[in-house]
Amino acid sequence: MMILTARTIVSAVRPPYPYGEELVGQFLFVLKLSWFPMTISTFALCLGAPGLQAAGILSLFGNLDRLGGFFVVTAVRFIGPIVTAAVVAGVAGTAITADLGARKIREELDALQVLGVDPIKNLVVPRFLALMVITGLLDIFAVVFGMSAGIAAELLYHQPLGGFFATLFANALITDLAASVTMCSMFGAIIAVVCCYKGMTASGGPAGVGRAVNQAVVIAFMGVFAFLYVFTTVLLATNPELQAIR
Amino acid sequence: MTGWLDVPRGWLDAFGEIARFGSRVAGLVYSGRVLRYFGESLRQAGILILGSALVIWAFVFILGLQCGVIGAYFNRSIGAPSLAGLFSAYCDLREGLPYAFGYILSAKVGTGIVAELGAMRISDEIDALEVMGIQPVTFLAATRLLGAWIAIPFLYLVGVGVAYFASYLAVVDQVGDVSSGGYLLVFWTYQDFVDVLFSLAKGMVMTTVIVLVGCYYGYTASGGPVGVGTATAKSMVVNIIMVHIIGMLGTFMFYGANPRAPIGG
Numbered sequence: 001m002m003i004l005t006a007r008t009i010v011s012a013v014r015p016p017y018p019y020g021e022e023l024v025g026q027f028l029f030v031l032k033l034s035w036f037p038m039t040i041s042t043f044a045l046c047l048g049a050p051g052l053q054a055a056g057i058l059s060l061f062g063n064l065d066r067l068g069g070f071f072v073v074t075a076v077r078f079i080g081p082i083v084t085a086a087v088v089a090g091v092a093g094t095a096i097t098a099d100l101g102a103r104k105i106r107e108e109l110d111a112l113q114v115l116g117v118d119p120i121k122n123l124v125v126p127r128f129l130a131l132m133v134i135t136g137l138l139d140i141f142a143v144v145f146g147m148s149a150g151i152a153a154e155l156l157y158h159q160p161l162g163g164f165f166a167t168l169f170a171n172a173l174i175t176d177l178a179a180s181v182t183m184c185s186m187f188g189a190i191i192a193v194v195c196c197y198k199g200m201t202a203s204g205g206p207a208g209v210g211r212a213v214n215q216a217v218v219i220a221f222m223g224v225f226a227f228l229y230v231f232t233t234v235l236l237a238t239n240p241e242l243q244a245i246r
Numbered sequence: 247m248t249g250w251l252d253v254p255r256g257w258l259d260a261f262g263e264i265a266r267f268g269s270r271v272a273g274l275v276y277s278g279r280v281l282r283y284f285g286e287s288l289r290q291a292g293i294l295i296l297g298s299a300l301v302i303w304a305f306v307f308i309l310g311l312q313c314g315v316i317g318a319y320f321n322r323s324i325g326a327p328s329l330a331g332l333f334s335a336y337c338d339l340r341e342g343l344p345y346a347f348g349y350i351l352s353a354k355v356g357t358g359i360v361a362e363l364g365a366m367r368i369s370d371e372i373d374a375l376e377v378m379g380i381q382p383v384t385f386l387a388a389t390r391l392l393g394a395w396i397a398i399p400f401l402y403l404v405g406v407g408v409a410y411f412a413s414y415l416a417v418v419d420q421v422g423d424v425s426s427g428g429y430l431l432v433f434w435t436y437q438d439f440v441d442v443l444f445s446l447a448k449g450m451v452m453t454t455v456i457v458l459v460g461c462y463y464g465y466t467a468s469g470g471p472v473g474v475g476t477a478t479a480k481s482m483v484v485n486i487i488m489v490h491i492i493g494m495l496g497t498f499m500f501y502g503a504n505p506r507a508p509i510g511g
Contacts, residue, residue, distance in 0.1 A: 032249065032250055032252065032253070033253055033483075035250075035253075036253045036254045036257070037253065037483055037486050037487050040487050040490060040491065041486060041487060041490040044490040044491050044493065044494035045345065045490050045493065045494070047494055048341065048493050048494035048496075048497035048498070049340075049341035049342070049345075049493075049497065052497050052498065052501060052502060053336055053340060053341060053497065053501060053505070056501060056504075056505025056506075056507065057332075057336075057505055057507055057509070059505070060505060060507060060509045061509070070320075073316070073320050073323075074316075077316065078312070078316055083490075086349050086486060087486055089353075090349075090352070090353070090482040090483065090485070090486045091253075091479075091482065091483050091486065094357070094478060094479035094482045094483075095479045097475070097479070098472070098475030098476050098478065098479045099475075101475050102471070102472035102475055102476075105471045105472070106472070202475075205365075205471060207361060207362070207364075207365035207474070208471065209361075209471050209472065209474050209475035209478075210357070210360060210361025210362070210364050210365060210474040210475055210477075210478045211358075211361050212475070213357055213361065213475055213478040213479060213482075214353075214354070214357040214358050214360075214361050214478065217353040217357055217482060218301060218350070218353045218354050221305065221349060221350060221353050222301070222304065222305060222308075225305060225308040225309065225312070226308055228308075228312060229308055229311050229312050229315070232312060232315055232316065233315050233420070236315065236316075236319045242319070242323075
C-alpha cells in the first residue's frame with residue numbers, strides 16, 4: 001500500500017495528465033453516491049449524541065445557550081470528520097473496490113497494461129485526487145447539517161436560537177474548520193489508497209471481490225480512526241487557543 | 247452512470263424487501279425452528295468471536311482514546327479539567343460506543359456475510375442446499391442471526407471495558423490534568439447499570455439489523471463475481487444509514503425526556 005501511495009503521488013504530479021475527464025467523472029460519482037447517506041447520518045448523529053445528550057445536561061444547569069459552543073467542539077472537531085470518513089469509506093470506498101475488483105477479475109487491468117495504458121495513472125490517480133477533494137468538501141456539508149441538528153435540538157427544548165448562534169460564532173475558529181477539512185482530505189487519501197489497492201489485488205473467483213470489499217472497508221476504518229486520533233491529539237496539544245471557551 | 251436520486255430511491259426499494267426478509271428470518275429464530283441447526287449457530291458464533299473480536303475491540307479502543315482526548319481538552323477549556331470523566335462516560339457508553347460498534351460491525355461482519363452468502367449464491371450452492379432438502383433461509387440466515395445474538399452481547403460488554411480503559415489511558419496518562427482517583431470518581435458517578443443496558447440495547451438492535459441486511463444482500467446477490475462486489479457495497483450504504491438512525495432513535499427513546507444525570511433534584 002505504501003508503494004502504491006508513492007507511485008500514485010509521483011504519477012499524479014508527473015506529466016502528461018490524461019486523467020482530467022475521469023477525475024470529474026469520479027468526483028460526480030462519489031458525490032451522487034454520498035450526498036444522501038451523508039445528510040441523514042450527520043443529522044441523526046448530531047441530533048442524538050451532542051444534541052440531546054448535551055442539551056439534557058445543559059438544561060439541568062439552565063444554560064442551554066452554551067450548546068453552540070459545545071457544537072463547535074463536537075460537530076466540527078469530532079463528528080463531522082468521523083461521519084464523513086464512515087460514509088465515504090462505506091459508500092464510495094466500497095463502490096471503488098467493487099469496481100476495480102470487477103475489472104481485475106475480468107482481466108481488464110491486464111488488458112490495459114498490454115495496451116500501454118498505465119492503470120495507476122488512469123484509474124488510481126483520478127480516484128485518489130477526487131476522493132481527497134470530495135472528502136474535504138463533504139466535511140463542510142457535514143458541519144452544516146450538524147449545525148442544523150443543533151438548531152433542531154435547541155428547538156426541541158423550546159429555546160430561542162439567539163444564544164445558540166451567539167456562543168457558536170464566539171467559539172468558532174478558522175483553525176478548527178481548517179483542521180477539520182485538512183483531516184478529511186487526508187481521510188480521503190487513506191480511503192482511496194486502501195480501496196484501490198484492495199480492488200486491484202482482488203483474486204479468487206466470486207468470493208474474491210466480496211472479500212476484497214470486506215477487507216478494504218475494515219482497513220480503511222481502522223486507518224482513518226487511528227489517523228483521527230493522532231491528528232486530534234497533535235491539533236489540540238499544539239494549538240492552545242482552541243482550549244479556551246469564549 | 248448513476249443519477250442524483252438513485253441512492254435514496256434504491257434505499258427505499260431495498261427497505262421493504264429487507265423488512266420482509268428480516269421478519270421471515272426473525273420469525274424462524276423465534277419459532278425455534280432454527281434450533282434444528284443449533285450446532286451451525288454455535289459454529290457461526292465461534293466464527294464471529296474468533297474472526298471479528300480483535301478487530302472490533304481495536305476499533306473501540308481507538309474510539310475510547312479519541313473520546314478521552316476530546317473530553318480532557320474540552321473540560322480544560324471550560325475550566326473544569328477534573329470533570330473529564332463526565333464527558334468520557336457519556337461519549338464512551340451512551341453515544342460513541344454504539345456508533346463505533348455499528349460501524350465496525352457493518353464493515354467486518356455485515357460485508358463479510360454478504361461476501362460469503364453471495365459467493366454461495368453465485369456458485370449455486372444455495373440451490374444445492376434446497377435440493378438436499380435443507381431450507382436455505384433457516385440454515386444460512388437464521389443460524390447467523392442466532393449466532394450473532396449469542397456472541398455479540400459478550401463482545402459488546404468487553405468492548406465497553408476496552409473503551410473505558412482507553413479513555414482512562416488518554417485522560418489520566420496522556421493529558422494528565424486529573425488524578426486517577428478524581429477521574430474515576432466522576433466517571434463512575436455519571437453512569438449506572440441502566441445506562442449499560444440502554445447502550446447494549448442500541449448495540450443489539452444495530453447487530454440484528456446489520457446481520458439481516460447482510461443476509462438479504464448476500465442471499466439475493468446475482469450477476470457473477472461482479473455482482474457479489476456490488477451487493478457488498480450496497481449493503482454498506484444501507485448499514486451506515488441504519489446505524490445512525492437507530493442510534494438517534496435510541497437516544498430519543500432512552501434519554502429524550504430524562505437526561506439521567508445525578509445533578510440537582
